Amino acid sequence: MIVRFPIVRAATVGLLVIGLAGCNTIKGWFGKGDKTAEAGEPAELVDFEPAFKPERLWRESIGKGEQRLWLRQAPAVAEGRVYTADASGRVKALALETGREVWAVKSKLRYSTSPGVGAGYVVVGTMEGQVVALDADTGGERWSVRVLSEVASRPLISEGLAIVRSSDGRVYGLDLADGRRRWVFARGLPALTVRGNGAPVLGQGVVYVGYDDGTVVALRAQDGLRVWERSVAEPEGRSELDRMADVDGELAVGLDAVFAASFKGRLAALTANGGSPVWNRELKSATGVALARDRVLAVDVQGDVWALDRNNGNAVWRQDALAMRWLSSPAVQGEHAVVGDLEGYLHWLRLDSGDFVARIKHGGDPIRATPQVSPEGILVVVDTDGRLAAYRIGGG
Template sequence: MKQLLRVSILMFAAVWLSGCSWLRGDDNAEPPAELTDIQAKVKLEERWSKDVGADTDELFLRLRPAVDGGRVFAADRKGHVRAYDATNGQEFWETDAGIMISSGVGVGDSLVLVGSSDAEVVALDWRDGHEVWRTRVSSEVLSVPGADQGTVVVQSVDGKLTGLKASDGSRIWVFDRSVPVLSLRGTSSPLLTQGVVIAAADNGKLAVLDMARGLPAWETSVAVPHGRSELERMVDIDAAPQVWGKTIYTVSYQGRVVALDGESGREVWARDMSSAAGLGVDLSNVYVTDDVSHVWALERDNGTSVWKQDKLAHRSLTAPVAFGDYVAVADFEGYVHLLARGDGELVGRARADRKGVLAPLVVDGDTLYVYGNGGTLTAYRIAGE
């Protein structure tokens, strides 16, 4: 009975917390800012666009595409995985993974990886899409699986991190963390780099693990719960951590944006901010979309505010990504917005998918990849560059 009650609470919270800003019929929701004409100083030019498959059917799935070796990989919720030429959109292969896909696409060690709502992980060959292996983990996979140095790492919604052999999918290790009663509908995607796994959790903690053995080097609390109710005390981290040099950057819901020393976990700087969408980093700044869809630029070294753009408030923006001289975000109506890096001014706009964009934007070189809720994958570049 207790388990049934917990599941019911989680289902309610998942729908309310992840969907409230998207369900525009809610009379209590803040209305999204109306888009006004802007003096476009830059034009987003479409390089190519492809229909990947089924739409997300209002399931609030963040099916992030992946770019690797001159190819773009994308998947739809019904199990279709496709590989395209990053330059012109030519399709190399298409595979039916035979699962209901709930994660974005991960790429590494010559594998293309997807996870399912039924706790399956499927690995496909990077070259032609044939199935290499499939295995089952402990629960649903919403985060992007990662692979590096012979290890595949998957974070499931029950808080467990699982390390698998890249060669056959057999289990190497499991790192278990407690999951709070209430959490957002989503899971932070682990970051694999230089032999370690950087993973954030629904309990507001971030850990660095040895990739080969799954042993923690350190773990720290990014945010501390406050308040009396479970809703008030929720400090979930759904955003993927980012690394620049030896510093790790992350942000939590009802918590803080934090810079941590990658070797020790020591806090470099922190400031109060709430975000479920996430952040991006470049040479100078950390860019954050907060919970009311204000976009912030903070100095990377100390967290001091550089600028804030509030003209896209309540438009359910994605995490910001640095794109050339600009910062890009997308919204619930499928518009992609370009902001000037220097002052946050809105300088460009294009519509990618009328059903909206939830999946994180992906930048590779001079190209921005946008995967919309309607199943359309579009590649953009800055006109004239």
């Protein structure tokens, strides 16, 4: 069911719901329907009247996919093309509108990241710590360098640099022309962390990185100097498991604020220029956040989809009918939030209300990577078996 939060009591109800997250289920507090999942079981899909039918433009196989590696390898969409990489050593470029293969390269490298694309380059990292730059037009190799450990998040292309985050906590600024190391930022990690890393994101010449100790760090893109750091959640508890506070999901950057979610159970808005807290609320997420107009979208570890007021963090609505379906991080396509689930379904929800408006079966395997949306409004999604497809909806 969907729960909407009137403005006058949004904060109170939101805290009540999240405060019960440690229980096996919280559905009974808001009424339990026939379709509600038992504790730990994926919810059965509810029936609804679709508002539209998403149009599948094309569908292709890009290889074996990430399977059970939990890499969350999303495609990259740029300048009318879709770029993909997978652990079997394939990197491909396809036409966005038709899915036609533009080029493909195969190697023995085990690619572990989504492609980073920009300035005529496609940059991909591997499980062995290799960083490879390809020509975006031809797929030809431009350069290849090695860092000290696995690269587990999408490289960021900015200001003549490929900014790469490795799984040991280091962030590298590599010269985009030849891969030469221009700077490196090092930070220690806890003994136990969630698999994977959130990708570095850019805003106003600053690179923002979420860390496994629950902090967000802002670095100057040009030289890697730390501008500020702020804790989103404190790693507290007796055991290493209790202290897991990873900020591993996707960060979102607005004009004046950075939004981050922690596995420990906090979601925060920080000022972009100094890291000062704007607001901080309870919400436990491993997938990260997305921005849509005046709202922050997030999926919690129970599988509930949330829309929060961007200015104060108050809950606007919560959709709990996808409980325990292991949802992807949300994407925004037109006036809708889109998430994928463990059975290969894509779900479209209204941004203003959280109501379901469309659903389509993409394939039979989980969709873990965040769906990507082009400037033209085309949504591109890949599942763990390497099925890649593009979808268009009426009005974008």
